[in-house]
Amino acid sequence: MKRIDIPERPGWKEQAEELGFGFHTMYGAPYWDESRAYQFSLREIEDDIEDPSQALYGMCLDLVDRVVHDDALLQKFAIPKDYRDWIRKSWTNQDPSLYGRFDFFYDGSGPAKLLEFNADTPTALYETGFFQWVWLEQQMAAGVLPETADQFNSVQDRLIDRFAAMFGPGYHIHFASSKDHDEDRATVRYLEDCAKQAGLIPHFVAVEEIGVDEDGRFADTDSFVIDALFKLYPYEDMFREDYGPYLPGAPIQLLEPPWKAILSNKAILPLLWEMFPDHPNLLPSFFDGEAPESFLSLPHVKKPLFSREGANITVRGLGDEEITTPGDYGAEGHILQGYAKPPKFGDDYVMIGSWIIGGQASGICLREDKQPVTQDMSRFVPHVILED
Secondary structure, X not given: OEEEEOXXXXXXXXXXXXXXXXXXXXXXXXXXXXXXXXXXXHHHHHHHHHHHHHHXXXXXXXXXXXXXXXXXXXXXXXXXXXXXXXXXXXXXXXXXXXXXXXXXXXXXXXXXXXXXXXXXXXXXXXXXXXXXXXXXXXXXXXXXXXXOOEOOEOHHHHHHHHHHHHOOOOOEEEEEEOOOOHHHHXXXXXXXXXXXXOOOEXXXXXXXXXXXXXOOOEEOOOOOEOOEEXXXXXXXXXXXXXXXXXXXXXXXXXXXXXXXXXXXXXXXXXXXXXXXXXOOOOOOEEEOOOOOHHHHOOOEEEEEOOOOOOOOOEEEOOOOOOEEOOOOOOOOOEEEEEOOOOOEEOOEEEEEXXXXXXXXXXXXXXXXXXXXXXXXXXXXXXXXXXXX
């Protein structure tokens, strides 16, 4: 694995705008950065990222099966009592999942280390599945990259196949995100397009505008009953909405399914460490207040059970002062995770996101930042599989 400098495509920003990638630059700073790329060998991809992602997903499913049958663990996961039977039933019924994303530290020199699992509402999907593939094809056509170049990226094909497997042709499915968030709307619009290619009929509804009719059915602003809903909105927030109490009784199929409320929680990290101690892809992790002194004396990271985009992270033990990131999370509790030194290339730290589509490891994305904690403005950098 290495970072390579590469010429940008002429006119790529105009093309991005035409293709709906309007947030390639945000607040005057680049979000998409194709002045460089990360190069991997096929062995690194297959052995160090793809295979561990597949294994970790199986471990996560084992974890869900344990948690749903243990009220004490559901309490540790801060799952409200009113939703526990509903989540348990979702798991027992094997409600299908669409996607998720593992986040790893990896630099090519050792096992990838799991930082967290974005199992419910991961973004950077459009950039991964579509735009970086366009980048690869155009750089190959221009002769900048050789014809032997490849990419670990079957995200779009897998999404289309998964939608087709879950729903029949002509099925109406709604997609929801916050109406004032451009990145979320772009992610949902991309999924709408994938669903359409699978033969489904997509509809958009803003999360803030979802209603409930007199029969307890969810409906959009046109009073169209929502039979299936992809919602780019976390379960812990849905539980607090006015329509939250209607969720367990509503005749609706949700993506992600309710059992993903367990896997989207950072409480999985200490539980995975307990269930699979010393696994090469895991970092030592404990619930706050349960870590041994031998762990606390070493550098470690404090994370809220619920947080997004690197918010409210505290790094301890690297010096006299703690490293902290701002945010509004943490009321439900925290976990502690062993510190892994973030890979650094030049002046930039990098994190790898590994996508799971329909239970299959399907591709990666990379985010760079000058700071060691990846946040919402961290740059997206494409990748290529290429042997030296």
